[in-house]
Amino acid sequence: MSVVQSIRTAATAAIKSLYDQQVTETDISINVTKPEFEGEYTIVVFPFTKFSRQKPEETGQRIGEYLASNYPELVSGFNVVKGFLNLSIAHAYWSRFLQQHYSNTNIGIQPANGKKVMVEYSSPNTNKPLHLGHLRNNFLGYSISEILKANGYEVVKTNLVNDRGIHICKSMLAWQLFAHGDTPQSTGIKGDHLVGDYYVKFESVVKEQVEPIIDRVLEGNYQDFEAAERERLEKLVTAMHKPEVKDDEEKTSKIMADIKEISRNKTEIMQQAKIMLQQWEAGNPEVRELWAEMNSWVYEGFEQTYKRLGIDFDKMYYESETYLLGKDLVADGLRKGVLYKKDDNSVWIDLTGDGLDEKLLLRGDGTSVYITQDLGTARLKYDDYKMDQSIYVVADEQNYHFKVLQLILQKLGEPSADGIYHLSYGMVELPHGRMKSREGTVVDADDLIEEMIKTAADKAAESGKKHDDFTEEELAQLYETIGLGAMKFFLLRVDPKKRMIFNPEESIDLHGFTAAFVQYAYARIRSILREAAPVAGLEQFTCNDELLPLEKELIMLNEQFTNILADACKEMSPSVIANYTFQLAQLFNSFYAEKKDGVPTYSIVKAATEEKKKLRLQIIMLTSHTIAQSMKVLGIHVPERM
Numbered sequence: 001m002s003v004v005q006s007i008r009t010a011a012t013a014a015i016k017s018l019y020d021q022q023v024t025e026t027d028i029s030i031n032v033t034k035p036e037f038e039g040e041y042t043i044v045v046f047p048f049t050k051f052s053r054q055k056p057e058e059t060g061q062r063i064g065e066y067l068a069s070n071y072p073e074l075v076s077g078f079n080v081v082k083g084f085l086n087l088s089i090a091h092a093y094w095s096r097f098l099q100q101h102y103s104n105t106n107i108g109i110q111p112a113n114g115k116k117v118m119v120e121y122s123s124p125n126t127n128k129p130l131h132l133g134h135l136r137n138n139f140l141g142y143s144i145s146e147i148l149k150a151n152g153y154e155v156v157k158t159n160l161v162n163d164r165g166i167h168i169c170k171s172m173l174a175w176q177l178f179a180h181g182d183t184p185q186s187t188g189i190k191g192d193h194l195v196g197d198y199y200v201k202f203e204s205v206v207k208e209q210v211e212p213i214i215d216r217v218l219e220g221n222y223q224d225f226e227a228a229e230r231e232r233l234e235k236l237v238t239a240m241h242k243p244e245v246k247d248d249e250e251k252t253s254k255i256m257a258d259i260k261e262i263s264r265n266k267t268e269i270m271q272q273a274k275i276m277l278q279q280w281e282a283g284n285p286e287v288r289e290l291w292a293e294m295n296s297w298v299y300e301g302f303e304q305t306y307k308r309l310g311i312d313f314d315k316m317y318y319e320s321e322t323y324l325l326g327k328d329l330v331a332d333g334l335r336k337g338v339l340y341k342k343d344d345n346s347v348w349i350d351l352t353g354d355g356l357d358e359k360l361l362l363r364g365d366g367t368s369v370y371i372t373q374d375l376g377t378a379r380l381k382y383d384d385y386k387m388d389q390s391i392y393v394v395a396d397e398q399n400y401h402f403k404v405l406q407l408i409l410q411k412l413g414e415p416s417a418d419g420i421y422h423l424s425y426g427m428v429e430l431p432h433g434r435m436k437s438r439e440g441t442v443v444d445a446d447d448l449i450e451e452m453i454k455t456a457a458d459k460a461a462e463s464g465k466k467h468d469d470f471t472e473e474e475l476a477q478l479y480e481t482i483g484l485g486a487m488k489f490f491l492l493r494v495d496p497k498k499r500m501i502f503n504p505e506e507s508i509d510l511h512g513f514t515a516a517f518v519q520y521a522y523a524r525i526r527s528i529l530r531e532a533a534p535v536a537g538l539e540q541f542t543c544n545d546e547l548l549p550l551e552k553e554l555i556m557l558n559e560q561f562t563n564i565l566a567d568a569c570k571e572m573s574p575s576v577i578a579n580y581t582f583q584l585a586q587l588f589n590s591f592y593a594e595k596k597d598g599v600p601t602y603s604i605v606k607a608a609t610e611e612k613k614k615l616r617l618q619i620i621m622l623t624s625h626t627i628a629q630s631m632k633v634l635g636i637h638v639p640e641r642m
Helices: 001-018 046-052 056-070 092-102 132-148 167-177 191-218 227-242 248-262 268-281 285-309 323-336 372-386 396-411 445-463 472-492 515-531 549-559 561-571 576-591 610-633
Strands: 031-032 040-046 076-081 085-087 114-118 154-161 317-320 346-350 358-362 387-397 422-425
Touching: 001 031, 001 046, 001 056, 031 076, 046 056, 056 076, 076 167, 085 092, 092 317, 092 549, 114 132, 114 372, 132 154, 132 422, 132 445, 132 472, 132 561, 132 610, 154 372, 154 561, 167 191, 167 268, 167 285, 191 227, 191 248, 191 268, 191 285, 227 248, 268 285, 285 445, 317 372, 323 346, 323 358, 323 372, 358 372, 358 396, 372 387, 372 396, 387 396, 396 422, 422 576, 422 610, 445 472, 472 515, 472 576, 515 610, 549 561, 549 576, 549 610, 561 576, 561 610, 576 610
Parallel strands: 114 154, 114 387, 154 317, 387 422
Antiparallel strands: 031 040, 040 085, 076 085, 346 358
């Protein structure tokens, strides 16, 4: 039981005894005491005045006296400031916690709670390599999975590969037209990069072909379009020439983007890609063979990247295997009257009564849309695992999509519906701006990995620190550990809901809010422990001496780790762990560096007594285990030496 839980239990008993009132432990608000006041934890007393019928100060005084008298092993003293009861936790409590946990390498890990959660993350398209945006997704999904595990959940990590659709056909068609039989083997290019090159090539051809179509549209010539498209374009062109729009750059840009998107669909190469998609869905053998071959190149490339990043999955799903199941659900919805058909044979659901809009589920030509596949996959995943919750790690651009998905599944009566949770996160950009796949300006994950490792090596060279005792292999592994750790920590330290800018240079600052800062603190502890002579009787030792300020603060902060893990799970945010771990590393550094009259205050080797030496060894061992465990749930390795 944590110290906060112990205080809640004791306070509940106090209120029952003093006022004959039964409150739940969740009714008791407890905070860390503000630094300007004496004590470690503070109970907010105001809610209890309604049945104490006393002033807040008097109520706090009575509760404090009860706790100090009846729980001396927990509360050694107290003070009341207005409606806040500040508690001093007994030194014996901290010493006992330290003795029980200093050697626990699994600190914070909770027993199984009997609940199963699926976390779906990564979900790449097979028309391009993983990029920076995928990295935030992968790191979030992996870390949330580890945080859930630490809190006692059974976790199934899944990856839904977007292996079919118009975007795949774009790469396939461009390869047919321009590759001359190139393969990863013949070119020496990693498979996912080769396929991605042809996606960019496709888009460059679209750009060439769409320009004359747009020129004709702007001249009032709509010969390339059917009636509905022509009507839409006429309205857009008319709107663009209105005085209030002509002088508004933002409105003009939006209209031009709409015109461009409609025109893109009329380019020759886009029409060919749509035909290829229809051929794929019809099972055309040649198209299917090319699709399977090019996807195999991509999968091999993905696997290399995942392995290097330390990302893994328990189950892989493929949209090509679920889109037909989605169609079955659509047919079932039509039979139930939940869905309806339009004159063009497309299938829709009307969600206007729920504050949303009408949603297309099946095109008139019978082909699926994204949400069709998501419906099928939701059913398949639930049939496979019967999980209590299904978490989708997907960017905030899809917030509306997941509201619609859950609502449709609820209306269809699917058992998985209520357990759906969208872990929405903000997009990540580089200092020079947003990335665009169509234009080939995306930063590939593989390139970024290499840049981070090189930056780690450059930073080490700049620092002047010698690594003569490292072999070349060990040094290469160290730079990879620092480089990858920097990237993961930087992308995870920000609340997932916030958009962010990733700065590679800033992410490896040894003195900043970075993984390298934490890793260095850990390596320093491990060095101290290697240098310290073995101390007999450490396992049985419990400190009976008064704790010095930073000794107590370090024990106290380590003790909070279990609650920090629970908070990160509740908030679905690894940033809670990252911030805590950085704070712990900072506090250790203060503990290590503090001096009085030039003499280290918290020396281990030169401790004033054997008891203090044992105490401080236990404290730094506990701290190293907590740092290692917290970084582990972030997916980051900590080196024994730096």
